[in-house]
Amino acid sequence: MAAQTVASTTDSTTSSAVDLGPAAALTCRECGHRVPLGPVFACEECFGPLEIAYDFSSYDTEELRKRIESGPANIWRYAPLLPVPADVADKPNINPGWTKLVQADNLARELGVDAGKLFVKDDSGNPTHSFKDRVVAQAIEAARAFGFTTLSCSSTGNLAGAVGAAAARAGFRSCVFIPHDLEQGKVVMAAIYGGELVGIEGNYDDVNRFCSELIGDSAGEGWGFVNVNLRPYYAEGSKTLAYEICEQLGWRLPDQLVVPIASGSQLTKIDKGLQELIKLGLVEDKPYKIFGAQAEGCSPVSVAYKAGHDVVRPQKPNTIAKSLAIGNPADGPYVLDIARRTGGAVEDVNDEQVVDAIKLLARTEGIFAETAGGVTVGVTRKLIENGLLDPTLTTVVLNTGDGLKTLDAVAGSGLTATIRPTLESFRDAGLG
């Protein structure tokens, strides 16, 4: 299961008229069936999920490395490895990526990790302050190639904002769907770009089900749903996290990565990206471990991992980590496969530990993470305590969003004291 395909040949039966660079075809992740590039996401043979297969056969390693290094300071430096046309950097796009890889020595000290070994990949620095800009930037290029004029999605919040912004910049109409009870920061962020924003009475899985129905109805005709009918293209955006981490480490693979899981797409594509870099000779071929992180209140993958199951039993989410609150994660079985194959694990932390970890990261490294970052930092701490993560090895922890979007999670934080504007008052408060 979850065989990762790096196609080396394009056969004539699957060649396609659309120009999406090195993307050669769609292949089924279950049965390997190949179809031409198009806005489809499920295999016609077995209903398995489709993903992009590439033709990288013409690449010379050193030339490719030079081309990447001289490229723009955003994800398009990796255009030769993505389903986008070669001139993608000239099109109107919000150009995410090339976010900071922070060497987190203060956090390392607190967690008992060796100095110089712990890094935080801080994706709060993207245009709409979450990792979702990476995947939407890909989806919008596919939408252009397939002639869609309306962009849509089902979202736990961050995706809605990313779609709104990317659509505004690229001149698409957008209409996105979210659970009606999301954090205010995410609702405002999604609404501000001027697209249509619809709250659905239900949780994310209800929203997702509704979008699947809409796609089959005339009301959704001509719509590109970034995470449904454009999902194979969208998903590839997560590979850029793997590319950036390795390039920022000096073209080295980290030994361990701690990655958040919502649908599990990001984690599986980070693995795909690392495998590609190895096959292309851009990094040395050595083992790495991928650890998945969930919140206890929505931990279907972690529960399945610990029980030794291959299938993921859906849950009804109840956690402050709403960006990760997908109770029926599409890529769950593939995540289990990768965690087991690489020697990683899947772990979860409760909401209190999420909040503690947000505060820990903020006070040690000056990074204000959203709840998803609290999940990965909290899980990292737990994995070290459990002895599953080796504190002597190079470890990258992902922060995928900005704390300003989930202020409610840390609502207790506030003033140290309120004083009159006098020195006496300052001293009386015990501050001088």
Ligand SMILES: *Cc1c(COP(=O)(O)O)cnc(C)c1O
């Ligand atoms: C969407 C999201 C993720 C990961 O989502 P996947 O569905 O697993 O790819 C991680 N962090 C944040 C903040 C997100 O919004």
